[in-house]
Amino acid sequence: MSKRDYYEVLGVARHASDEELKKAYRRCAMKHHPDRNPGNAEAEVAFKECKEAYEVLSDGNKRRAYDQHGHAAFEHGMGGGGGGPGYADMGDIFGDIFGNIFGGGAGGARGPRRGADVGYVMELSLEEAVGGIDRQIEIPTLETCDSCDGSGSADGKVETCETCGGRGQVRFQRGIFSMQQGCPHCGGRGQTISNPCGDCHGQGRVERNKTLQVKIPAGVDTGDRIRLTGEGEAGPPGVPPGDLYVEVRVKEHEIFQRDGDDLHCDVPIRISQAALGDTIRVPTLGGEVELRIPAETQTSKVFRLRDQGVKSVRSRRKGDLYCRAVVETPVNLTAEQRDLLEQFEATFVGDGARKHSPRSSTFIDGVKGFWDRMTS
Structure with a gap:
């Protein structure tokens, strides 16, 4: 039988505070304690379930692990998954439950370790x-x-x-x-x-x-x-x-975004560089390196630079750097530059112009198909 959700066991919301958890645990322990339910096997199981849930959720690290991975976080003996306390633990349990009521001292029955x-x-x-x-x-x-x-x-x-x-x-x-x-x-x-x-x-x-x-x-x-x-x-x-x-x-870094041991960054390139190809220099954490931009590069094209990421603190394996090309529209044009662009744009005429703009052609075909379906 699968385990019940620990928050469900204690009857609290997932965002419950530490004080709400403690109150819920006290109510649960009082209700199901074997001394109050002699011979009741179901109450004994519920009591152990309640103790187990509180041991996990009252510990900040264990609670974060449980919130992320559920019961799987404790499959290999991590704290809180041991099936609850036996009767040998009664002193600790009551020290926690009734400590505030009777002015309990520090550390419970055995004192602070x-x-x-x-x-x-x-x-x-x-x-x-x-x-x-x-x-x-x-x-x-x-x-x-x-x-x-x-x-x-x-x-x-x-x-x-x-x-x-x-x-x-x-x-x-x-x-x-x-x-x-x-x-x-x-x-x-x-x-x-x-x-x-x-x-x-x-x-x-x-x-x-x-x-x-x-x-x-x-x-x-x-x-x-x-x-x-x-x-x-x-x-x-x-x-x-x-x-x-x-x-x-x-x-946060002004250039790089980290994803585990890999790094990502945007690399701006001019229209001419994207169309004709070029070799540019891009930053890495170890200094600048060359990156070849092939001709006809489209915006959002990602280039992978091996071993230019982060060396893992655990495996010592080094991640990669992923550079995403971003084609920039030129601004602050001179009269000469504007004239050259107008001459260039004039060459895109007729049906032959579509072969120079693959993404635009695909988009136009998609729009036509959409309207055909809408009007049919």
Whole structure:
């Protein structure tokens, strides 16, 4: 049986916000939870389906992949396609569902595994994206407090939390529900501080602007991401920092349009060049090259220059450059030029003129056929 659409499972629109997704997930989980539907196999399947849908749609990267490719995006074990949680996951589920209701602490039952990831959007010119670049960036983030070395304590002393006994989690019993979540007293850390650090106010982290040197490899394109491990926000004491993700956005170019590893551009040519043929010079990202325009070239004719595109950041294969000929109508004519053109135009007389204009002849024949069909 094919899987249901994740948005349908949660009963939300495809443009639903994160908050709408979370509310829909809570309703779904409450309705179908096995403890509320003992022995009901259909409810258990629906509960797992609901959890699976939320795991995918609540993650920005997974949601984008699902929106683009559907369930096929997770056929090979990508997150969210594993068939939903078993009963071993109940603590995490209830920590998420009821955290706001009972003042849940950070990180749920097991506490935070690491600091938060940080995103940064870097705009590049086409030349920078194609050639690669080292760029210095500055990002606001949370870093380990130097004064207390991340402990949050002014004197380095910490005490075991009396509320959770150092476990970082507490359990609630509400009717048929047994819920465990991060301790609201110690924030899931399992420890309390009687003499908090004056610089970080006991948090162990302070806000700072961090300067980093980022190496962008040659060939990147809009949407590519570079991960800098450990350069995200610092976590609580004993927890490693998150990662920094630099997302690339390539600005529009005045000459070239990029399509994967290929480039496209329009090349203007004069009527005489199009009719008689010529060799012209066209720009590429590596400099100018010669392009032969054969006689009788029509506008929109495309010429392919091999290996003049972008070298792929993944396969290292180089794309091609496609030049589209655009025949320009001359402007600002001198009297002599106008006279020559009038003499030239005078040579196109009678039925013989049609052989010189293949596209015009085809168009005229089409118009005649159209009117014949309309009047018959």
